[in-house]
Every structure is written in structure tokens, then in C-alpha cells.
Amino acid sequence: MQQLRLTRTRRVALIGLAGALAVSLSACAESKREEGAGGGSGGTMIFGAAGNPKMFDPAFNDEGETFRITRQIYDTLIQNKPGTADLEPSLAEKWEPSNDGKTWTFTLKSGVKFSDGTPMDAAAVCFNFDRWYNMKGAAAQSQMIYYGDVFEGFAKNEGDAGGDPVYKSCEAKDPTTAVLNLNKAKGAFPAAFTLPSFAIQSPTALKQYNADQVTQSGDSFTYSEYANKHPVGTGPFKFESWDQGKGEITLVKNETSPTPAKLDKLIFKVIPDENARKQALKAGDINGYDYPNPADYGLLRNDGEQVLIRPSFNVLYLGINQAGNPKLQDVKVRQALAYGINREQFVKSKLAEGSEVATEFVPKVISGYTDDVTKYPYDPEKAKQLLKEAGADNLTLKFYYPTEVTRPYMPNPADTFTAISEDLKKIGIKIEAHAEPWNGGYKDDVQKFGKQDLHLLGWTGDYNDAGNFVGTFFGREKKEFGFNNPQLFSALAAADASPAGDAHAKAYQEVNKQIMDYLPAVPIAYPTPAIVVGPKVKGLVASPLTDERFNTVTVS
Template identity: 60%
Template sequence: MGNPCPWNQPGGYVYRVRRALAAAVSVGLAVSMAACAKSERGEGGEGDSNATLTIAGTGKPKNFDPIFNDDGESFRPARQIYDTLIQNKAGTADLEPALATKWDVSPDGKEITFTLREGVKFQDGSAFNAAAVCFNFDRWFNMKGAAAQSQMIYYADTFSGFAKNETDSAGDPIYKSCTAKDDKTAVVALNKFRGALPAALTLTAFSISSPDALKKYDADKVTQSGDSFTYSSYATEHPTGTGPYKFEKYDAASGTTTLVRNDDYWGEKAKTAKLVIRTIETETARKQELEAGSVDIIDFPAAQDWKGLESKGMKVEVRPAFNILYLGMNEKNPKLKDLRVRQAIAYAINRDQLVKTKFPEGAEVAKEFMPSTLSGYADDVTQYNYDPAKAKSLLAAAGASNLTLKFYYPTEVTRPYMPDPKAIFTSIAADLTAVGIKITPVARPWNGGYKDDIQQAGKQDLHLLGWTGDYNDAYNFVGTFFGREKPEFGFTDKTAFAQIAAADAEPDADKRKADYEQVNKDLVGKYLPAVPISHSPPAIATAGNIDGLVASPLTDERFFTVTKKS
């Protein structure tokens, strides 16, 4: 028999990319990759339990209260501090117990009974129990203030509405109540069947916080000034969960988060005494720091560096591409309200060339807004192959031959679906300019205004953004993007919203699959609120003395299993 882990062979980085693509056909294949990684890495001993593990993040966290976040750099520390009721098995998108040892869903899907893990303590010493679970659910549901609700993107996407909706985009709430039958049994009641549940409860946003700490540090106090939000001391200084690491401090100037081992953790104790997450905004600087030994793990190394890193003794793990990059088009602009203009933009972009030149090996052009591995993916959607002449013709027919558009792109960040934002922007902008569209570039820091401008204020005409899937369901992609009205797209078609909601509410799996296939066909052919660009396999790299890392297709790695040899 051959080497069961051939990506560890010399030159294996190319094989590993192909392996990642094969894994994308079945996300669960990542289990075998993770098993090999564990096997290979388990041979070198336990490592130094007093060590500090240093990770290079690509951007600063917004805060440390998971319910108010929606980006990977904020969730990276949160995943170490908190636990959810259900989690994804390491290296896969499969569900497994976390704070709940099991969950039972009623036949009509309107009631989920959680049997909770006993003997668990929050990091402030208070008890984890059913009352604490219900406190968290009721906190989310009863959140007051338009500013707070507008920041609870995951809650709004999953549960539709609040006890008192204060924004026009919120809908009828799916959540009904949570009852603590006893200390170890929490029953969550829903107003209707929700196809994305219970899988969506793996989302880091739904981490369980200490009720005592939430109350002590006034966690729900969120104030807004213009497009900026200010959060409570719970979110900035005192996040309190049940996870393997505890919050110690955050240096806002440098973007450095310091966590320490939670010696009272209910599960396997963290293998390192301290976990430091440093913000290093450029990929080149992250690579140099890894090579110099200043950091132990870097995320999203450039594909052209994978082989070089391995030749210097580093380890590179390539995750399956479970993501999407899109070019958003804001229909608040009357010209972009015209479907012909949006179609012209789609035809103007040479996506094949873009993906070949600006993305890692194994990336592919996206036909729709979710990966092909998800149930509900449609093979026969409308195609927008590169056709500048057709783009010009559509613009002329729409009376938009002299169109000028503000094109926003992010700085100070690298995302799994967007390895080099400026280079991608430059390529797309050149294609659009070539068909007569005048581009006004607007560069904004990722956590310094970009997302607020795009997702809250809707200031842009065009923008680059994307998504790494959080759980294995079509709604997590198309519903998150287009399930309700958002400033990001200015997309207001209630028929489309109802169509997505109906697909999610269909309990029959076969019918639900067919419904989502139709959703995908209509989103690309009938509505086109954005242009799907690519699916890209991201990597994570470690120093040679680091063992035990299990790469995740969801990019939701937990670091308590990681050892560092001195």
C-alpha cells in the first residue's frame, strides 16, 4: 500500500490542492486528511505545556461578543473562548455534541430538546445549565435598540426577527421560547419549521455566554454614532464563555489578543498555556514572521508561497473550497436597478482569466452563489461568459453607456475567498473600464469602515465581498445573502425573499432540494443582485515544531489541540 497521507511527500503541495478539490465533492473527506495529520503529528511527543502559541490574524477583531459579529477575524478568538450547544466535528461540516450531549427534534420541527453536559462552569465560576442556555436565547430575541439589532446579522438570518423589530428588514420571528425543564434539559420552541436548524446553532455567533457576566458588564448596551458602533465592556474587556481559553487582554493599537488556558475547562485541556493572536495585515509580512519564528501559525498564505514554505520545513494544510467571492451591485443606484446593466457587468468580467491569474491552484469560476457540494446546487443556471461586445450592447440598450460607478474594495485584510483584494479589484475594474464604465475606486479598511459602509450604509455601487460557509445547508449561502432586504445589495424583491423562505421551510428533503435549485436558477438568471466570481481553496500554514492542528473546511479551527515543541 502507498503512503496514506501523500500530501506529506516532497512536492505534495500540488497533490494536496487536488486532494482539497476532491474533498470539496464531499466535505466529510476532510476527516481522512485530519486523521492523517493527527497520525503524522502524534509521533513527535506532547510539546511544551507552558508554551505560548502565536497566530497571525489578517485583520483586527471588531469585539469579543459573538452575537455582534459576522467575520472570521472576530470569530477566531471567540471560538477559543466560547462553546456552542452543537459544533462541527474537527475537519468536517458534520455535527457533533458540544455543550449539548444530544438534541432531539420534534416531528414537526418546531421543538428542539437539548440534553446538556453536566458539571460545566463558565470562566467566571458560575454554573452552566438550562437556565443559562435560555437566558442566552431570550437575550438574543429580546435585544433592544436598532443599532444592536442591525449588528446581529447571524441572528436575523437564522431567526428572521426579534420580539420587537426596530428595523424594516426584520421579519416574523421564528424563535418562540426557551424552557428550562430542569438543569440539564432546555427546550427551544419555534413558531415554524426552519430547515437550517439545528445545524445553524454551530455558528460562533450562537456561543453561550455567562448570564452573570452579561448582566454585570451591561452587554446589551450598544450605541451608534453615524456609521460607527460602540460596544459594552463585556464585548471589549470581559467576554466570558466555557471554552478552553480565557480572555486576558486586547491591545487595540496593535490588534493583539491574548488568551490563557482555562484549567477548569470541561473537555480536553489546552496544550499551550497561552494563545496570542496578532494582527499582521499583509500576507508577505505574515510569511516573513513565520519564517523568522516570530509566529507559529499563519492563515491564508499566498498560493505561490506554499511550496517555498514547505521547502523551509513549514507545514501547509489546504482546506476544501467551501466559499464564494462575489461582486455585489447596489440597486439603490437607479442605473443598477436595470437588470440589463447588471447583466452587462457580468458579461464584461473575464472571470476565467481572473481566477487563473489571481487565485490559487484549484480555484474555479463560480456559476452561482454556493458551492456544488451543497444540496440544491443547480447545474443549469444562466451562464455569463466573457463577452465585452454583449456588455456594451446591453449598456447601450439600457441608456447607460456613460455609466460611472463607485467601486469599493477592502484593505488591511486577506480573506479565504479573496486572497488579494486590490489585485482582484484592479483586474475587474480594468474589464469594466474596457466596456465604457467609468470606475471611481474607494479603498476602505476591512474593520475600519469597509463593512459598515457596505453592509450598513450601502454607500457603494459595486463591492467585493464573499463568504465561507458556516454550516452544511443552502440557506447559509443564498439565504444569508438574499433572504431579506439589505443595504448591501439594495435588492428589494419580496417574491425572491418569499421563494427562499419557502425553500427553507420545506420539510421534505427532495422537494427542498428542488426548491433551492430553482432559487439558484432565478437568482442568477432572473434577479442577478451580484456576480458570482469564484470558489477558492484557502490554506493555513504552521511552523515545523507545531503539531495537532486540524484544518477546517469552514475555517473554524480550534487551537486547544495544538502542541508546540521547544
């Protein structure tokens, strides 16, 4: 059945990269020792990370720097074939839905163990699904973004959590057969089973280190000992340490993994500044980093580095919080924002080769995209007229943007903010700038608390389904956008429940038309992010979903 779904989606493929980077003199001795001791092992790789991870329990995570690490520690039931958005087996050798889509039967690999030595079997799989469904506490539920988007509700919804749960139960028929029962069909499956938030974790470790303990104090959240110090999965690497003072996360080879790493050690070194990451690569202090500045591609290539550009599987948008300022509830004001931004110039001057202006919130490669939507070409005079008609020609807006981060859809947040805010000033809007660290309050302020009027965010697709984009953004009332549109919510729910294939794609095409008329936010661009490594790194396969796994990598 999974093959039928794949043939009906557009495929995204990317050529894997070869080549590599010499390690620095400071890391060379350690690497040489490990290569010698390991009898031809892959040694050590140091990767320059743009920011600190949130923590290491993927159930509570929704950001890329953390997922880059947890993808190395954990496995999901199904995964994306390296370099593509196609599906292939992972912990599950095969999967089969019932005719009504309400039951999924997973046949698991036998003999797999977590890195703590405990069995990864059907009972462990069901433990994880039951854990997510039965999660208690408003703080914990609020952090389970992906579970809320896909499974919609908990056994007992608390805080802002709402909706009737998709999940019903999980049965371990035998050690290698897990049966997932749903209350309703979900068009996002099986692709959504690849989400890193649905990675299978060790029940023993989860219980031993009180993994479900999440507390909130004001705008900040505190996570368990498990999440910060003892993550346990079946992935190619296992956690060794997180030195927050040095900004280093160290993983080591997991010898019991079904896909063991060639590297002995993988270190993520936090270097918030993109230029500093570039200099560290040139100096040999790191072996690679993500999201290089598009202006540096030529220089990096001239220096012998490998710059691999991914096809666009993401969208950058200007978020609009209608609850933040009553004037933003007028569609004419939102239209004025769209007409007032020179997206063509922004894409041309600030983004990488191959990037395009976004006409909707679904990239072109996703089934469900349609060109038949209302478009908002740059027209500052029309924008001024719309503001005047809405009585908003003296509008002041709080514009939030992140710092200490580089995202695949936003290589330089400060540059992006400057370009867009200057355009908005030209149509008469006064801008109050608010810059906050990505993992220091920004996402909570804009997504959990709605403090902003405008904000910059984006999305890299997690799986090949339009609902992963527009359903995630606009499928229910959220603090980020501050609107309640039952008609749109219902249309998205119907599209999500439609069967995979042509009917599913058509349903989302119709929803995309509604969204671009209502205009709850402004799509800016479909960027094409790159990843860069030096000439001696071999075996890394770049992914359109930024789903790079390092188990195939060696450093010579």
C-alpha cells in the same frame, strides 16, 4: 434525528495537519518557562492575524478574524466535527426535534462551568436565547447579523430589523434539559446551531458588564465593557487581554473547560500585511497564519512550512447595489457586468490551486447546488451591446473594496479589485475606486449604509445548508444590494422552511435558477483558501468552514 440529516448532506472532510513551527528567540524564553512549569504542556502559540477583532461578543459579530478568537473562548450547543461540516455534540450531548420541527430538545452535558465558575446549565442556555430575542435598540439589533438571518425577527423589531420571529420561547425543564420552542420550522436547523454567534455565554458576566449596550455614532458602533474586556464562555481558552496598541490578543488555558487546551497560552498578533505575516513566520516570530498568498505556496513548502489547502466552502462575489445607481436596476446592465468580467483568467492567475469559476452563489459541495442555471461566460462584446441597449454606455460606478484584511475567498483584495475593475473599464465603464479598512468602516458602508454601486465581498459557509449562502445574501431587502423582489424573498422563505433532505435541496435548486436569472450580484469564484503553520506545530485540524480550534495544538 441528527444522523438522518447528516446522511442526506454532502460531506466535506479535511485531513488534519501535523507538524509545527519554532517560536522566535523573543518568544522562546517565555515558551520554555511555561513548558517547564506545565509539566509537558503545549507552551505558547502565536498566530498572525490579518486584522483586529471587532470585539469579543459573538452575538454582535459577523466577520472571520473575530470569530477565530471567540471560537476559542466559547462553545455552541452543537459543533462541526473537526475537519468537516458534519455535526457532533458540544455543550449538548444530543438534540431532538419534534415531528413538526417547531420544538428542539437539548440534553446538556452535566457539571460544565463557565470560566467565571458559574454553571452552564439549561437556565443559562435559555438566558442566552432570551437575550438574543429580547435585544433592545436599533444599533444592537443591526449588529446581530446572524440572529436576523436565522431567527428573522426580535420580540420588538427596531430600526431596519424586520420579520416575524422564528423564536418563541425556551424552557429549562431541569438543569440538563433545555427545550427551544419555535413559531415555525426552520430547515437550517440543526446545522445553524453550530454558528459561533449562537455560542453560550455566562449570564452572570453578561449582566455584570452590561453586554447589551451598543451605541451608534454616525457610521461607527461602540460595544460594552463585556464585549471588549470581559468575555466569558466554556471554551478551551479564556480571555486575558487585548493590547490594541501592540495589536495582540492573549488567551490562556481554561482549566474548567470540557475540552481544555494543551497550550498554556494562545496569542493572536495582528499583522495586516500578508507579506509581513510570511516574513514573521519565516523569522519565527509567529507560529502560523491564515490565507497565505497562493503564489507563495511553493516557497513556503520549500522552507519546511506546512500549507494545508481547504476544499472550497465559500464564494467570492461582485456586489451590485441597485439603489446606488438607477441604471443598475436594469437587468441588462447587471448582465453586462457579468459578461464583462474574465473570471476564468482571474481564477487562473490570482487564486489558489483547485479554485474554480463560480456559476452561482452556492458552492458545489452544498446540497442545493445545481448546474442548471443561466451562465455568463466572458464576452466583452456582448457586454458592450447590453450596456448600449440599456442606455448605459457612459456609466460611472463607485467601486468599493477593502484594505487591511485577507479573506478566505479574497487573498488580496487590491489585486482582486484591480483585475475586475480593469475588465469593466474595457467594456466602457468608468470606475471610481473607494478603498476602506475592513474593520474601519468598509463593511458598514457597503452593508449598512449602501454607499457603493459595486463592492467586493464573499462568504465562507457557516454550516452545510444552501440557505446560509443565498438566504443570507438575498432572503430579504438589504442595503448591500438595494433591491426589493418579493417573489424571490418568498421562494427563499419557502425553501428555508422545507424539510431537510431531498425536498429541501430541490427547493434551493429552483431558487438558485431564479437568482441567476435576476442576477442581484455576480458570483466570481469558489476559492480554496489555505492555512499555514511551521514544522513544529502539532495537532491543528484545518476546517473547510475556517472553524479551526486550537485546543488540540502543541508547539514543540
